[in-house]
Amino acid sequence: MSEILEQDKETAALKVPPHSLEAEQSVLGGLMLDNQAWDNVADRLVADDFYRYEHRLIFNVMAELAEAARPLDVVTLSEALEGRDQLDTVGGLAYLAELARNTPSASNIRAYADIVRERATLRKLIRAASQIADGAFSPQGRPADELVDEAERLVFQISEERPKSGGPIGMSELLAKAVDRIDELFNMKGEMTGLSTGFRDLDEMTSGLQPSDLVIIAGRPSMGKCIMAGSRLVDPASGALVTIDELVERREADLLTLADNFRLAPARASAFVDDGHKPVFRVRTALGREICTTLTHPFLTGDGWQPLERLGVGERVAVPRRLPVFGSERLPEHQVKVLAYMIADGGATQTNALFTNADPRLRAEFAEAVSAFPGLVCRLVKSAGRTPTLRVSREPEALATARQAFGEALRGALARARMTGEALAGALNVSKAAVSGWCQGRAMPAEATFGRLCHVLEVPPAELDVADYAQAAKNATSPMRRFLESHGVWGLKAPEKRIPAGVFRLEKPLLALFLNRLFACDGSAFVQANGQARVSYASSSRELIREVQHLLLRFGILAKVREKPHAQASPDCLPWELEILDRSSLEVFAGEIGIFGKESRLADVVACLAGKRRHSNRDGLPRSVNRYVKAVKGDRSWRRLFEAAGRRLPEGGNLHLSGVSERCLSRARAAELAAVLQDDYLANLAGSDLYWDEIVEITPLGRQQVYDLTVEGTHNFVAEDVCVHNTTFAMNLVEHAVIASDKPVMVFSMEMPAESLMLRMLSSLGRIDQTRVRTGQLEDEDWPRLTSAVNLLKDKQLFIDDTAALSPNEMRSRIRRVVREHGNVGLVMIDYLQLMQIPGFSENRTGEISEISRSLKGMAKEFGCPVVALSQLNRSLEQRPNKRPVMSDLRESGAIEQDADVIAFVYRDEVYNPDNPDNQGLAELIIGKQRNGPIGTVHMAFIGKYTRFEDLAPDSYGDTFGE
Known part of the structure; x- marks a missing residue:
């Protein structure tokens, strides 16, 4: 039993934190004996290095006295501690005297200080180890990687807190080092003294990096690679369209980026650049997509990311073929329908909303949707030779009922307030006849007067049976108009119409409903005489057409925007048309969106497609893919490759991969070849989220405000439904x-x-x-x-x-x-x-x-x-x-x-002056500061396709690859 107790005592003793009371006492006593010894320990110890609390208090006071150039003897030290009410805490004057008395000399004080510091370091290591152990045993279960990082931080923090070696160096030592350095430089015979930059x-100028x-x-950061203010990006989380101006201002942007597998993925911008005003060019593609950028902004081509200045009309660039982004917001279906109908065939510039359409089914549904707004009804307005129109107005019976309820409630309120109609008229500065009409339910006060009435009677509107003022007042803004105003639809002429911002945030079924009713008015579906099936949508608003194109893209529907020829079109109101032509898009449109009132015509389109062989003359990959396929194929025959893959060689065995008349590979054929060649890169291209669209116009717009975003990793994002790089x-x-x-x-x-x-x-x-x-x-x-x-x-x-x-x-x-x-x-x-x-x-x-x-x-x-x-x-x-x-x-x-x-600035004049032939491929490194050398400018060559700077003249390093 005694042996066990003895072991327990030994174990307990081992758990006492490392310390040396004797060394701590000797340091403090030595300082009291020899005040000059302070300089020997001040850079080696801090108060927390002492184990005993009393010793930390004494050392703190000593530090303050030393800083004030006051003595550290027993008397002065005791007075200072007494002034802080700490003398008794440290053991009184007797303990201070004992410290001084038991220290024979201060000559070994640095050795004592080293012992104190050593023990303090050990205690810090123990504390760090304990924190690490606690973290590992924590029930919250922190990740191991996080614990490792925390452990490393704690240990290196201890290392950081240790006193740094070094100090003042005497003249004799400095002179010796200087002479040795001069001798070393002399023997180098002008060679580099630092690490060569390679230039x-x-x-x-710098003698290398020292x-x-x-x-x-x-x-x-962007060196001119910017897009114009007003360009819109889709938020993949909410579905909202947000301008780049807003994103740069709030310095937060969720967006879509193209990954290395050619699939779109959500990402966040990490840097936001306002690049001021620069020359901007509008790029328009065959699909009618448009984006305005600087000449240096890259687009993805078959030969990789290329700046606009290297592209011309006819070049094919990558644009998204689908944007699977939908919001989560909801609106009642009747409101979604009203928005679609009013944007398409509605009139919102008069006192009452109008809806003009020849289809009685559409007029009936519009009237039904309007009736869901309280107190509103649609009345048919007919005129010889003109399309029937529905006018939205107040429902008389509902208006009369609301006024009667108000009159009765007003009489009750006057009785409870013990106020006569005449007194109320005087308080509101209106005629007694007006108050009489209110009380009889024949009229309503003006909206401002109604507010004062509630104030005088000290009642809320609901107590007067007026939950909504517009329901009882004939001339008040109607609920439907307020709804249209809140979505920015009211008061717009046809060429000014746009899709409301809230529509982009709708969930998928409601977005499909909106598009369905939009096409019900101004859309069409038919089979042409040549057997070509098509769905189209027409509008006098160019921006509206582009927004419809964007919304269709969310369903994976490719649509082309074009200017629609029309003999009666006025110069300032040219009609625009959107066309859906390819089979896949038409099938998706028919299956997921449809057209209310034109179901039979859309059924004809679907039937026409069912009898046709699947092919696409538009949806091919760039010709560079043909070269890639030939390189991967090598000398192997197509027949042997197809047989090895267990596939049938296409009829004729000609894959059109060579010759002047080579055709672009379709996505389907590329997918087939990817399986045969077992090539992931080709498979990714075939199943990509990209459509290769042709540039049809590049138009200068002059100097415009531009912005740019940085996306880590991929360095590209989708703006205006086009892939652009940064x-x-x-x-x-x-x-x-x-x-x-x-x-x-x-x-x-x-x-x-x-x-x-x-x-x-x-x-x-x-x-x-x-x-x-x-x-x-x-x-x-x-x-x-x-x-x-x-x-x-x-x-x-x-x-x-x-x-x-x-x-x-x-x-x-x-x-x-x-x-x-x-x-x-x-x-x-x-x-x-x-x-x-x-x-x-x-x-x-x-x-x-x-x-x-x-x-x-x-x-x-x-x-x-x-x-x-x-x-x-x-x-x-x-x-x-x-x-x-x-x-x-x-x-x-x-x-x-x-x-x-050293501070150096990289400058390429061709970024700012791209039309100057004298600055192409040149760069300047401007040394604005060099602590130990001259400043100036170093001229270099910049080879963009290699992302490489070089000396203007060839050097031996460039010969490595035979150039």
Whole structure:
């Protein structure tokens, strides 16, 4: 039994946190014996390093006395503690005297301080381990990855809190180091003193990237790739159409993006750019879709993303073939019908709403929908030779009943208030006859007078039997008019009509109902004499037609917008027509939308389609897919490939993949070939969400306000039902650092995924068109270049971290991990500074950027390597005639400008002046600050298809691939 108790005591003793009371007492006693010893421990200890609470109190007071240049003897210290009412807490004057008396000398005080600090570090490790254990045992079950990150943060935080080594260095030591450095430079015979950038002229100006330097590379994030203000994007969550102006203003955007598998997916914008006014061009496609962009904005073509300046009429670009986006909002069916009927054949510019239509079924349903609004009725207005019209007006019986109820309630209210009609007339400044008419139910007071009446009688409207004033007042705004006004439909002439914003947010069945009734009025379905089935919709409002085209796209229905020839059309009111021609779209329209009142005609269309063979002359893939298929096929025969796949070779065995008259592959044929070739890329194209639409017009619109969004990863989004696209110089620095140095290189890419960066690097190093690398459509001469690029990189130490929104501490801990495992790093690249954050930072964004900038400079010094950080520029430079950036254009420039050793601006004049032939393919790197060297401009070449900057003159590095 005694042995067990003894073991328990030993176990308990082991759980006492590490500490050394003797060392703590010796530090405090030594400071009282020799006040000058404070300088030996002040940079090594803080109050929390002491285990005993009393010792922490004493050390805190000593720190204050030392800062005030006052002595630390027993008397002064006791007085200071007494003033804080802490003397008795620490043991009184007797304990202070004992501390001084039991310390023979202060000569070993640094050793005592090291012991105290060591024990404090051990206690912090124990606390961290306990927190980690508690988290692991927590019933909430936090994810393991989160616990690992938390553990790493706690441990590195302890490391951060440890006193830094170093201090003032004497003149003799400094002189020796300086002479050694000069001798080292002399022996280098003018060679690079830092890490070469790979650019000859830049290296001459900077002597390379110097260790411990913070280098800022700044440029506009979109470099002119913008779309015009007013362009609309669909919100995949709500179905709403929102202008890019609104998204940039509120700095929050849910949108659709095209993924690498050619499918549309929801995404969120990460950056919002107001690029001021720039030259804009309207692009119109064969389907009638339109978007207005700058010349540098890329569109997806068969040869990849290409800027508009490289495209012409006849080029096919990718547009969505479906936008499966529906809202969740609901409206009563009668309101949906009224909206559709009024937009199509309604008149809302007179006192009463009108509906003009020759079909009695449509007039009957419109009247039924109107009757659901309280107190309203439709009256037929006939005129010889004109289409019948329904006029919406008050229902007399309902109006009379409401007034009688009001009169009776008013008489009761007057009796309860003991007020005569004459007194009420005087209070309201109206005639006694008017009050008499109210009380008899023959009339209603004006709306403003009715409000004063309720105030005088001190009763709410409901107590006067007036739940809705409009139901009882003949001249009041009717409930239907108020409804139409709330949706922006009232008061518009036919060419001004638009689809109300609320309709885009409706759930799918109600949206189908709306379109059904819209087509019931101005739509048609028929089979032409040539056997061509079609459904169409006509309107004098061009914007309305485009919005109907967009709503049909949500059901996967492709429709073409065209100007409809009409002999009687006035110049300012040209009719527009929307056509649905392809079989798949017609079938979806008939099955999911339909046309009320024209069911038999739509049935004829469906019957016509049933007797036809499925084919499409419009819905083919780009011709570049033919080349891809031939490359994948290689020398194998089609017969053998089809037989191996257990499929039947198409009749004739001719797949039309070669020759001048080659035809575009249909999606169905591409899907078949994908199965035969077992090719995922071709399968993705065949089943994609894309339709390849032909550009039919590019029209300059002059200078317009433009905006842009950044979408991480995919770098594209859907605007106006067209797919449009949105780090290059910095990555060229990384490439050279990786190849030229044996040290690890770290890239923190908080905007672009690691895989995308690697593909871009292979394109740059191999001089291979980036689009062909990304899509895998390499040509014969590309393969050896790709092999050479892979061989250059395969044994190199490049580490890419694409975690979003890292903090400086997280970044530092990840660098330390690489240093521990692979040695000191040669370069750290951050893309980009404004995407970093500090959790829990309570100050404004400028203060947070200042802290981030300071931390990056500290990181460069700690790891002894250059830290290159990309930074955004303010949009103010877009308002200047000269767009070359200057120091003040740096976003949150104050702290960045102060902390950075080198600040360089990337500028390409061709972005702003695309028509100038002298600036094509040229770039400038403007060095605006260099702490230890000159400033100036370095001229370089920019090769867009490789996303690569190079020296203007060829160098030996370019010969790697025989160029």
